[in-house]
Amino acid sequence: MTATLRAGRVSVRVEPASVLLGAGVWTAALVVGLAAVAVGDYPLPLPAVLDTLTGHGTLLSYDVVVRNRLPRAVVALLVGASLGLAGTVLQRIARNPLVSPDVIGIASGASAGAVVMIVVVGAGATAVVAGALAGSAVTAATVHAIAARGGFAGHRLVLVGIGVTALANAAASFLLTRSDRYAAKQAATWLVGDLAGRSWPDVLTVATGLALGAPVVLLLTRHLRLPELGEETARTLDGRIGQARAALVATAVGLTALATAAAGPVAFVALVAPQIVRRVLGVRPSGLLPAAGVGALVVAAADLVARRLFSPDELPAGVLTAAVGAPVLLWLLVRANRAGVSPRSG
Numbered sequence: 001m002t003a004t005l006r007a008g009r010v011s012v013r014v015e016p017a018s019v020l021l022g023a024g025v026w027t028a029a030l031v032v033g034l035a036a037v038a039v040g041d042y043p044l045p046l047p048a049v050l051d052t053l054t055g056h057g058t059l060l061s062y063d064v065v066v067r068n069r070l071p072r073a074v075v076a077l078l079v080g081a082s083l084g085l086a087g088t089v090l091q092r093i094a095r096n097p098l099v100s101p102d103v104i105g106i107a108s109g110a111s112a113g114a115v116v117m118i119v120v121v122g123a124g125a126t127a128v129v130a131g132a133l134a135g136s137a138v139t140a141a142t143v144h145a146i147a148a149r150g151g152f153a154g155h156r157l158v159l160v161g162i163g164v165t166a167l168a169n170a171a172a173s174f175l176l177t178r179s180d181r182y183a184a185k186q187a188a189t190w191l192v193g194d195l196a197g198r199s200w201p202d203v204l205t206v207a208t209g210l211a212l213g214a215p216v217v218l219l220l221t222r223h224l225r226l227p228e229l230g231e232e233t234a235r236t237l238d239g240r241i242g243q244a245r246a247a248l249v250a251t252a253v254g255l256t257a258l259a260t261a262a263a264g265p266v267a268f269v270a271l272v273a274p275q276i277v278r279r280v281l282g283v284r285p286s287g288l289l290p291a292a293g294v295g296a297l298v299v300a301a302a303d304l305v306a307r308r309l310f311s312p313d314e315l316p317a318g319v320l321t322a323a324v325g326a327p328v329l330l331w332l333l334v335r336a337n338r339a340g341v342s343p344r345s346g
Contacts, residue, residue, distance in 0.1 A: 017281055022289030029080070029297035033073040036304045037065055041312060075198040075262055076303045076317070077296040078206040080269055082259040084295025085210075085217055086252040087270030088277070088288055092224040093245055094157050097278075097332050100271035101136075101256040104161025107267075108168035109139025110260035114190040115172040119179040129205055129261040132190075136257035139164050140249065193266030193318025195303045202262040209258030213251045217288060220244050266302075266318045268325020269295050275328065 038049050042064055052061040053070075087100045101107045113135020117128045143164050147156040172191060176184045188194075223244035256270070273295040277287040299317060302324075306315035 015281075018287055018290055021277070021280060021287075022293050025290055025293035025297050029077055029293055029300055032297060032300040032304060033077050036073040036076070036300060036307075037069045039304065039308060040064070040069060071200050071203050072195050072198045072303070073300065074203050075206060076195050076300040078203065078210055079195075079259040079263045079266060080273075080295035080297065080299030081292040082206060082210055082213070082255040082295070083266065083270040083299070084273035084291040084293070085214065085288060086255040086259075087272075087295070088274040088291040089217060089224065089248050089252040090270075091274050093248060096155060096158065097275055098155075098158045098271070098329070099161075100268075100274075101252065102265060102267050102270060103165070103329070104143050104157050105139045105164035105168055106136045106143075106253055106256045107260050107265040107270075108165040108172075110136035110257040111190040111265050112168040112172045113138075113257075114261060115175050115187045118187045118190070119175045119183050122183070125201055125205075129258065132261035133254070133257045135168070136253050136260070139168060140253045144249070190260070190264045192316045193260075193264040193321070194316035195263050195299075196307075196314055196316070198263065206258050206262040209255050213255045214292075216247060216251045220248055221288065223248065264316075264318060266299055267322040268329065269298050269321055272325050272328050273298060275332070 034046070034049065038044050038046055044052075044061060044064065048057060048061055049065055051057045052065040057065065083101065086106075090099045090101065090104070091097055093099075110132040113131035113133070114128045115131075116135070117131030121127065121131075143157060143161050147160040169191075172187075176187060176191070179187065259266070273291045274287065276294050277290045281287050281290070298321065302320040303317040306317045306320045309315060
């Protein structure tokens with residue numbers, strides 16, 4: 001069951017099940033984010049947190065909440081949402097549940113680009129963001145150019161992406177071995193996703209990506225359904241599917257790059273979030289809102305657990321998401337192997 005909302009020439013299909021699931025997971029994500037603001041070495045009761053957020057707290061609570069914990073929690077939510085959206089777009093287009101930014105090299109390219117700007121150029125935050133965007137764009141173009149030969153297929157994207165990921169990671173690691181201790185420590189965030197020390201400029205970075213990318217994905221949602229019918233059928237039904245797909249892929253690359261620039265490569269979130277939604281909603285709904293919510297929930301929860309599990313020491317959130325996401329990847333591979341075909345999403 002779907003409903004269509006129209007505003008002039010623009011129409012958007014609304015799926016009630018997707019909206020309900022999205023509302024549920026986003027509520028849970030916001031609750032976890034609020035808990036992350038309250039919990040810490042200096043715990044604050046929820047009323048004190050709310051008072052601080054409304055401008056009625058103490059100077060100490062303001063420093064703890066607004067300057068330290070809140071930007072970290074907001075970055076976690078926005079990074080998760082960005083990765084959830086990017087993963088959904090790529091898996092829908094490629095018709096393959098293994099296609100995600102971290103598997104096909106986009107996140108690794110963004111990390112390598114950021115490391116180059118830090119270690120080689122010694123640039124500031126703005127240049128690091130530019131480096132992440134450039135690195136992700138180069139790797140995405142490389143993967144697509146190689147994998148698209150002979151026809152666009154998801155399994156080729158995965159195989160080529162694994163190789164490109166290895167090259168990008170090797171390049172970043174090599175640069176770290178040739179850098180001084182300060183630069184190596186600063187660049188380490190871009191090899192393992194870590195939300196420690198995130199600030200309001202990082203919020204602005206990832207929020208800009210979502211503000212620009214989410215409307216594009218929503219406007220082109222119907223083009224995400226056509227690839228499910230096959231390449232030839234999709235081109236027959238929509239002569240502009242190629243341009244729409246290019247715009248969607250570029251948007252997914254931008255979302256991933258800015259999320260990586262803000263927090264480093266938080267592994268497997270883009271892979272897992274769309275699959276969780278697919279298992280709940282089925283194949284037909286696009287699931288953009290719930291996928292973004294699941295991504296936000298996963299990253300916020302992972303960061304909270306990683307921050308408190310071995311307190312006062314902290315684990316990078318990317319380590320925890322990788323520990324959870326890697327078995328999911330193996331399960332998808334085993335499932336595809338038993339089926340005897342290249343895996344399709346759904």
